[in-house]
Amino acid sequence: MNKSLIWFSFLLVCAVACNPVKTEEHGHSHDGDHHHSHYPQHDSVLSHKLILPSKVPDRIIANLTATPSTSIGINWRTDQQITEGFVEVALDTDGPEFLFNIIKKVKAETEVFENQHENEPLVKASYHSAVIDGLEPGKTYVYRVGATDKQELWSEWFQFTTASDKKGEEFSFIYFGDAQNQVKSMWSRVIRNSYKQFPQVDFMLHAGDLINSRQSNLEWGEWFYAGDFIHATVPSIMTPGNHEYRDEVLTPLWRPQFTLPQNGPLEELLETCFVVDYQDLKVISIDALSYDDKPHSRKAQTVWLDSILANNDKKWTAITLHYPIFSTKENRDNKNVREGLKPLIDKYKVDIVLTGHDHTYARGQVSNDPTGATSVSDAGTIYAVSVSGPKMYDSMDAEWMERRGEYTQLFQIITIKDDVLTYQAFTPIGTLYDAFDLVKSNGKKKLVNKIPKTAQRFKSDFVKK
Template sequence: MPQARTLEPNTLVPKGVMRYAPSGFPERVVASPAQDASRGFAVAWRTDVTVGAPVLEWVVAGDSPDMGIPNSVVAATHALETENGTAHHHRVDVGGLQPDTLYAYRVQGDRTWSPWYQVRTAAEAGEAFEMLYFGDTQNKNASLTTRVMREAARHAPHARLALYAGDLVSGGDGEDDNEWGEWFDATDVISPSILTAPAPGNHEYFEEYEDTPQERRVLGKHWPVQFALPANGAPGVELTTYWFDFQGVRVAVIDGTSALDLGTAQAQARWLEGVLASNPNRWSMVVTHQPFYSPREGRDNVLLREHLLPVIGKHKVDLVLQGHDHTYGRRGPDDGAGTPVFTVSVVGAKQYRLSDEARATMKPVGEDTQLFQVIRVDGGRLRYEARTATGRLYDAFELIDEGKGGKRRIEIEPGRIDERFCAREQTLKGRKDRCWE
């Protein structure tokens, strides 16, 4: 006889258990692209406080276990106090590399090292490659995000880049470090070897002085030290905005939370104007957490459309990759042109319901579905696929670069499953505005 459903906790760490205390062993290793991803990458990792100035060693990867004498770079180190104790977070930027080259690297701990990881620099523009895009992971990462990451790696075994649209963890519950520990466990198949570029979400912030007149959004303390991102962001938003070039694609990451809640929309728009105006590449993408067109009832991010959308339209950005609304939805520009294409997706367990407007203006849409996206760029052709946690094709299209004629969008229908909608009246907590917690 089936047992009654029970609400699963956000983390798999039992109360009172210190699962993610830092140690002398290097962990939470994540590689990210340099501004020019064909010439460099950066790595962040964590240890305990016994490790003060560790090094990263790197070498051109070879077939023999003897890959030669490695280069050594000393890390910059920052302390972070969490519920799991004080940790040291380390960062190394590796530059002066060759394009389309496989490098091996390892990072140091206390009298020990990480495994040797391998990461490939971007090739010259025009060479084909594939990348991954993920919506919110956010909650129950160890339990339910893990399977999506492994399915994504199976479907895109040669992916070189992974983009995350914010809300990587839920935060704000006194278990931030446990949540980040589980996020790194869930993404371990990707983070050390596929260049990782996350956008910040509202859950990467917290409410300081909550429920008082002084209430304000403050960036969480993990974000500035947890990832080694390019330092080229918008004035006043340097920690959470950045851009980089990857094999014929310019990727710009903006901070929707800061734009909406901290008054930086105009500053980010000016910065984005410069980033896109100087783009020498054939393709461009913008990654942001909050959608320009929200598929969830009751959300309307007016400031994004007022200040940043005109810049995106002016420079004919190809893809705008978003999260936040825990559903799936895709729409094109209001004028019916091929680009920009706006997508909203979700990886994690929390699932919302679609608005009537989204059902009328987006196609396809979806509820109650964990998803990942595979994007393949090959010269003048870009293919986008959204797949479910079990690997089934949910959405697909291609963009064809026709030169001065702009980009043409072609729908790919064969193989897609039907749109999915929530069949439950309420969640286990009794919430009718969500499909799953």
Template sequence: MQKRRAPSWCFLATAGLALAHYGVAASATPAPDTPVDLRGEAAPAAPGRPYAARNLPDRIILSPGGDPATEMGVSWRTDMAANETTAELAELVPAPNFGLRAAAVAGANVTAISENGEARYHKVRFTGLKPGTAYAYRVRGSAGFSEWHQFRTASATAAPFRFIYMGDTQNRILDIGSIGWRRALLQAGNPALMLHAGDLVASRDDLTHDDEWGEWTATGGWALATVPQVPAAGNHEYVDLINADGSETRRLGGHWPVMFNLPANGAAGAEKTSYFTDYQGVRFVVLDGTSALDLGTLQAQTAWLDARLGEAPGRWKIVLFHQPIFTCARPGDTPVLKAAWKPLFEKHKVDLVLQGHDHCYGRLTSEAGRAAGVEARAGGAMQGPVYMVSVAGAKMYGLNDRADTQPDRVAEDTSLFQVIDVAADRLALRAYLNTGVLYDGFDLVKSDTGNRLEELPDDLPTVRRCSGPAQLIDQPMPADRLGPDGLPCTAEVKD
């Protein structure tokens, strides 16, 4: 368990007021003459460059610290004229002049160049915060400050809370992905966290990379600055490279490290994309499947995962990453990750494994299959990790040939979001269609001997599947293949 830092206080005299100055942990900053290059392959940019940096801050994203009871991170973007990084922070009270008690907090920035021109990306870390306390903050651009945003630190001890889990948005982010995002925020009401299982964007040639991230932040809007974001990197957060010898490799896209101010407590070699945070009795562990599979960090991440799960201070353990252990679309599972990580999930009694990548919905409680899981639970067996795959955006894959027998519940050609409530002895997951209709769910009831899984009553919607002959990737969609809503099916079958 992380030790909490004592608050660091210094007092600044401004207009006769004593202002508390919160501690700052700034990241190393590249030299000003080495801007981060965010450009990708040539691609059409939106007319008029609506996603170019302006003189007021945008892309404001709040992230939890390793201990979000005492620490939060924030990042934002400005035009080049804002060469200093400054935020203001105050405890939020009902009086409208709460800002009189605000403290100035300094941070660090980097220059980045994209298809939309140069911009500065800023980061500030708020430390020494009070647990269970409401704060307001604002960040500076060249024309002044943003509006005030607010957050509440986690309690110092376990307490009930609610969070959102989203699958891939990736394509048509603002057009289609925003529907589920915004419905999730409405449905959840007051979520403490928002988790993303990777492929937030496509990082391919349908939009410039910067426009994609512009769509992603426009989709979340002010909620990104208010609800702490917990993202996992997917394969589409990486860009493909061709080495001099003709071989292929990948590197993390330039937007990820400048747009997110995540906890710096990850695995060696995957420091920017693996991390953990402890929130009110839950340890959330975020892994990077792409780096593990393609960039040689599997061993380091596996050892780090074992240690982080073994030391987890709370009753609940939730792991988030992109490539699923058990797939709902691809013909086979992800064998490398399955061999390395599944035994650790079982050893440390992980409760939920949240994933994306397959562009379908799948909930799996037993590798032996749905019927075997039901029989085992009826006989009194404790429930092991529950494996989830979900999708939030417009890109869809068809279900694989195991979907009828192995997972407990599936869907294809369907956008969803998940709302999870956590209490001392019960975790309740509800999966909703992007219309807000309940589609699936279960409760995990925890005791000293393990988890007992409780299914919902049998009054859920019919399983959502396409009908007619399957369509393989990059092949024409058969005219008589219809989706569950009577429209042409968009789910391509992976071969």
């Protein structure tokens, strides 16, 4: 190689080394630990994504209406910069062609709302709710929620299926006891695994105490986070528990967050005491705390329930309320609830009562006969107490219980097809804990227990005193 060329190359390398190319500065130094935030307005709010709204819809949830074969309720939240909201809905298709078909646009009712819970930040939000009606029974639809022409401010498209209008057709729902505590951390695995095991489930039923502190935006944020798209896809109904109340006042977040039937006996019980007809099943929600604490509410709900049951034309009937008719925890006795409701439950032979509150599991039948005589060939009402969150109590044994458990998170899948109601209770890892069939024939009910051979679980097996 030419010596002059080698010498020139050496000089060029030295020049570059002594005069490095300048790069565009990033605006701040990276010396030391990189602990500062790009969003300083949220630095003091560790869970700001769960608590604070934005222009983009969050906390999207579908609810059953009183007529679930032809309508559905949809709710969501944004920040207050969004002053109106819309739902777009269309019949689902195999491909994206639904975008070119008729898309129905429904304007939501928008409520500007703000609240602050203890040490949490003040939350200013717009809550949007809409009822989509005029739907066809047994059809799958897609919907999304949003407000403006900017696609970035709309949700994704969700799917839901309306109830069938054909008698005897199979459907199923998931029943959850209290979620209440450590909802993001510990309840998430319950609702997510329930959906993993039963993705075709038709609706979900929550028996109260969804969260622990009724006004906590963090806890409600965790509840919506835990269920995520499941809340928006599988319609829910929920009955309030004592933790949705404080000093006999319902959380002000209940009605903005949910759209539930408004067919109860009193204005103060709108969306807490209601009835839904889902195919062959009548589901009745009793507002347990109001019933227990307020004599005028107790009277109104009792008279209303008597009327609903007297005019019931459905093959199957379920009542849900937070307080158990028969408590499983020692030193608890919901006397007002039991003395007010059990005579009607017996009179009309309600099939099943789904409750929570006691943070244990128990399931059994209680005779509808005034003598108390029980018969497997003519079963009485089935009573269930369950818990889905991690908060656990000790329980007491009782004669009515056919399966009992402690220290166990559970969800229950209930399937109804014509004359058979099938009930299964599962743990979060899919272990079957309890099961039975109720079979109706010639005006009688036969109870067929299918209890697994696995041992009953008790807290003393896991937590030593």
